[in-house]
Amino acid sequence: xxxxxxxxxxxxxxxxxxxxxxxxxxxxxxxxxxxxxxxxxxxxxxxxxxxxxxxxxxxxxxxxxxxxxxxxxxxxxxxxxxxxxxxxxxxxxxxxxxxxxxxxxxxxxxxxxxxxxxxxxxxxxxxxxxxxxxxxxxxxxxxxxxxxxxxxxxxxxxxxxxxxxxxxxxxxxxxxxxxxxxxxxxxxxxxxxxxxxxxxxxxxxxxxxxxxxxxxxxxxxxxxxxxxxxxxxxxxxxxxxxxxxxxxxxxxxxxxxxxxxxxxxxxxxxxxxxxxxxxxxxxxxxxxxxxxxxxxxxxxxxxxxxxxxxxxxxxx
Numbered sequence: 113x114x115x116x117x118x119x120x121x122x123x124x125x126x127x128x129x130x131x132x133x134x135x136x137x138x139x140x141x142x143x144x145x146x147x148x149x150x151x152x153x154x155x156x157x158x159x160x161x162x163x164x165x166x167x168x169x170x171x172x173x174x175x176x177x178x179x180x181x182x183x184x185x186x187x188x189x190x191x192x193x194x195x196x197x198x199x200x201x202x203x204x205x206x207x208x209x210x211x212x213x214x215x216x217x218x219x220x221x222x223x224x225x226x227x228x229x230x231x232x233x234x235x236x237x238x239x240x241x242x243x244x245x246x247x248x249x250x251x252x253x254x255x256x257x258x259x260x261x262x263x264x265x266x267x268x269x270x271x272x273x274x275x276x277x278x279x280x281x282x283x284x285x286x287x288x289x290x291x292x293x294x295x296x297x298x299x300x301x302x303x304x305x306x307x308x309x310x311x312x313x314x315x316x317x318x319x320x321x322x323x324x325x326x327x328x329x330x331x332x333x334x335x336x337x338x339x340x341x342x343x344x345x346x347x348x349x350x351x352x353x354x355x356x357x358x359x360x361x362x363x364x365x366x367x368x369x370x371x372x373x374x375x376x377x378x379x380x381x382x383x384x385x386x387x388x389x390x391x392x393x394x395x396x397x398x399x400x401x402x403x404x405x406x407x408x409x410x411x412x413x414x415x416x417x418x419x420x421x422x423x424x425x426x427x428x
Contacts, residue, residue: 120169129155144312187261202236302406344393356380
């Protein structure tokens with residue numbers, strides 16, 4: 113395990129930012145740190161970066177208590193970018209690379225390689241303020257990963273990028289993972305979570321409410337739903353339905369082709385349903401409906417909020 117945050121609690125005046133939150137980030141994986149605005153994600157990221165300290169709990173890096181010397185093992189891309197707008201791009205990149213422990217020669221060599229890779233050679237002598245937001249984001253991304261840290265913390269790394277450049281950064285994240293980097297990705301883009309993350313933790317109202325591997329979580333929240341593609345008519349399809357199945361919706365594609373979404377209930381299986389259906393329509397395909405991370409995020413966050421509101425109303 114590269115990083116472990118154990119029972120972290122952080123309070124500010126009368127506000128609890130984190131309440132007994134624990135996460136485990138395995139080496140060589142992409143870990144999604146998820147939650148709505150104000151959930152506590154930024155507080156946890158600041159603790160991992162040693163910007164602030166927890167009131168309770170501890171953070172372990174490679175099994176040892178996190179200390180200042182670990183700063184060079186961590187690369188942090190904050191949501192609020194912090195480059196100097198008046199400085200030239202090359203000068204600034206060289207300066208920040210050397211702050212992370214690279215020699216002048218090594219910093220220049222690595223930067224030139226990245227600038228060529230991202231087709232940014234002409235930007236070296238330009239001031240940051242003369243570049244678009246997307247160009248500035250590329251530069252900060254490069255500066256963050258240049259010293260090849262063991263742990264990368266990327267907070268909304270796709271913000272401000274067009275789809276082409278967002279895809280470029282996604283590919284770089286996957287390549288970094290393949291080379292052995294460990295990445296904490298904080299994002300509101302649930303599509304990116306499904307594409308990139310191995311595991312996630314979902315924080316809401318200062319508490320961790322869900323965690324685990326992405327594939328297992330999506331399977332866990334599946335509702336035994338299936339999309340059936342068939343040729344025939346809906347009346348015949350409905351005649352095959354009985355107490356063990358529930359029709360959710362259907363779509364007609366023309367020429368007798370339909371897609372129907374069903375839920376299996378009362379312990380029935382897809383095979384049982386198909387046995388009842390086959391005499392009535394021609395089945396073209398069946399696909400299990402696995403919920404998206406976006407659906408799971410909304411269901412869990414809104415569910416917690418609704419439960420809190422109910423609890424509050426009962427105590428008034």
